[in-house]
Amino acid sequence: MRTAPLRHLLQALRQTLLLACAWALGAGAAFASDTTAELEKTARDWLQPALDAALPQDASFPLRTEVVMGSLDSRLRLAPCARVEAHLPPGSRLWGRSRIGLRCVEGPRRWNVYVPVTIKAFGPAWVVKRPVDAGATLSQDDAELxxxxxxxxxxxxxxxxxxxxxxxxxxxxxxxLTLRENAVRPQRAFGAGDQVRVNSSGSGFSISATGLALTAGLVGQSARVRLPGGRVITGLVQPDQTVEIAL
Structure with missing residues (x-):
């Protein structure tokens, strides 16, 4: 006899719960929308000082920056947060395509999201003027600013x-093509097994000897040479195919 009233009570309770869930979802969506705009503003406010500190400070190469900020996914549903902290993710840098991290550091649930950003830095650089073969030695006439x-x-x-x-x-x-570090390699001055001249100089003296190269010599890099007495030294390879050592 009590089955019908109980069934009506359960149906009413179910409708109440459905209405509460619908209200909560609506409120959550509004919260997420407002928070997304605030988070993107936090990222923008953090970016410029961080970018100023990250860019090269050499006045000889002034750079003009352009920033293209992306947007957070509008479908994000984030828990409320009293304090959000912007940061640069580990292994990232503010150069080219990057991202800014935003993490909740004070709230009932911790979260971390990322805003995509593209950093452009325009400045003077050397650009190739004419075709240059692989392995060719570059001269001043090959590029222009x-x-x-x-x-x-x-x-x-x-x-x-x-x-x-x-x-x-x-x-x-x-x-x-812009001349970058990956486009060139040091010029080979001599190979392992070649006879090379070793020089050293100081205040009021200079020393020169001939030794046997134990490693290939690349201009501007270190090479190992065995002197006639058997001593092995390490010196800096010079453009004139000699090795300079510091005593």
Whole structure:
């Protein structure tokens, strides 16, 4: 006899719960929408000071930056948070395509989301003027200065001429290509087993000897040489195919 009233009571309770869930979902969506806008503002406010600190400070190479901020996923549903902290994720840098982390550090549930960002940094750099074969030695006439986006490629820009003039190309270069660290390799001065001249100088003296190269000599890098008495020294390879040692 009590089955019908009990059934009506359960149905009413179910309807009440459904209404409560619907209200909660609506409120949650509104909260998420407001929070998304606030989070993106937090990321923007954090970015400029961090970018100023991260960019090269050399006045010889002034860079003009452009920032393209992305957006958070509008479907995000985040728990309320009293304090959000912006940060740069480990292994990331504010250069080219990157992202800004936003984490809840004070709230009932911790979370971490990311805002995509693209950093462009325009400044003077050397650009190839004409085709250059792989393995060729670069000369001053092979490139000219132009404004390029330094952050367009992970490899660093060779901003000064002395960083690439006399270097060998690692691959064939095409006109318009920016000269970067991956485009060149040190010039080979001698091979392992070659006889090389070893020099050293100081205040009021200079010493010169001939030794046997134990490693290949690349200009600007270290090489090991065995002297006639059997002593093995390490010195810096010079463009004139000699090795300079410091005493």
């Amino acid at each position: 132009a404004e390029v986006d330094w952050a367009a490629h992970p490899s660093g820009v060779l901003a000064r001429a002395d960083m690439w003039v006399g270097q060998q190309t690692a691959f064939a270069l095409t006109p318009g």
